[in-house]
Amino acid sequence: xxxxxxxxxxxxxxxxxxxxxxxxxxxxxxxxxxxxxxxxxxxxxxxxxxxxxxxxxxxxxxxxxxxxxxxxxxxxxxxxxxxxxxxxxxxxxxxxxxxxxxxxxxxxxxxxxxxxxxxxxxxxxxxxxxxxxxxxxxxxxxxxxxxxxxxxxxxxxxxxxxxxxxxxxxxxxxxxxxxxxxxxxxxxxxxxxxxxxxxxxxxxxxxxxxxxxxxxxxxxxxxxxxxxxxxxxxxxxxxxxxxxxxxxxxxxxxxxxxxxxxxxxxxx
Numbered sequence: 001x002x003x004x005x006x007x008x009x010x011x012x013x014x015x016x017x018x019x020x021x022x023x024x025x026x027x028x029x030x031x032x033x034x035x036x037x038x039x040x041x042x043x044x045x046x047x048x049x050x051x052x053x054x055x056x057x058x059x060x061x062x063x064x065x066x067x068x069x070x071x072x073x074x075x076x077x078x079x080x081x082x083x084x085x086x087x088x089x090x091x092x093x094x095x096x097x098x099x100x101x102x103x104x105x106x107x108x109x110x111x112x113x114x115x116x117x118x119x120x121x122x123x124x125x126x127x128x129x130x131x132x133x134x135x136x137x138x139x140x141x142x143x144x145x146x147x148x149x150x151x152x153x154x155x156x157x158x159x160x161x162x163x164x165x166x167x168x169x170x171x172x173x174x175x176x177x178x179x180x181x182x183x184x185x186x187x188x189x190x191x192x193x194x195x196x197x198x199x200x201x202x203x204x205x206x207x208x209x210x211x212x213x214x215x216x217x218x219x220x221x222x223x224x225x226x227x228x229x230x231x232x233x234x235x236x237x238x239x240x241x242x243x244x245x246x247x248x249x250x251x252x253x254x255x256x257x258x259x260x261x262x263x264x265x266x267x268x
Contacts, residue, residue, distance in 0.1 A: 027258030065192030
């Protein structure tokens with residue numbers, strides 16, 4: 001019996017418009033099973049889905065860098081793994097030395113700050129409910145606050161390749177560097193993994209992992225999918241992701257999560 005469901009957001013729970021469909025909402029709420037979003041997004045960028053689904057279970061943001069709960073509209077941190085602030089400064093210094101006009105997104109608990117507003121940041125913010133602010137260096141670097149994720153949205157392939165080379169050559173300690181597409185690259189603490197977040201909540205809730213299910217579509221979902229008892233992959237998932245699925249559901253534009261809950265979770 002499945003007692004907890006975990007789900008990726010983009011390409012999985014959310015449709016192409018970045019929304020939770022009526023079908024997914026109905027299936028999730030009628031199932032009555034605790035539901036946790038597991039996303040690279042910040043809590044602010046997850047909040048619309050949390051509100052729509054009226055979720056009360058712990059949630060996982062920043063690819064596992066933050067585990068939190070929303071209660072009475074307030075964000076309550078349960079566990080966190082921010083990026084070492086010295087590494088944050090090192091990344092900014094390295095990239096700005098070679099690409100001084102490239103914007104770097106720095107995500108705190110609730111804030112989204114950027115080093116510069118460029119075409120990549122403008123593209124990034126189009127579908128986001130939260131808009132960035134340009135950081136004030138004098139304040140930002142002298143009064144450190146936790147940064148859970150650094151994101152590059154770079155529309156020039158050569159610039160992106162150059163940034164990847166810079167970061168790889170730097171051998172930055174304690175971080176994971178991962179491209180989620182040709183134009184997006186994320187830096188998080190190396191311990192910030194979706195699977196780690198799922199495992200943490202399962203232990204916290206005293207659940208056997210065989211009692212958990214997860215939905216996903218992308219490469220960064222694979223460790224999470226391998227961890228749970230019932231891995232369900234979207235029809236729009238990549239071939240290597242589908243290889244780890246126990247079940248395949250419909251795509252994210254056809255209520256794939258809701259269909260998977262009704263067909264596989266509630267029928268087992």
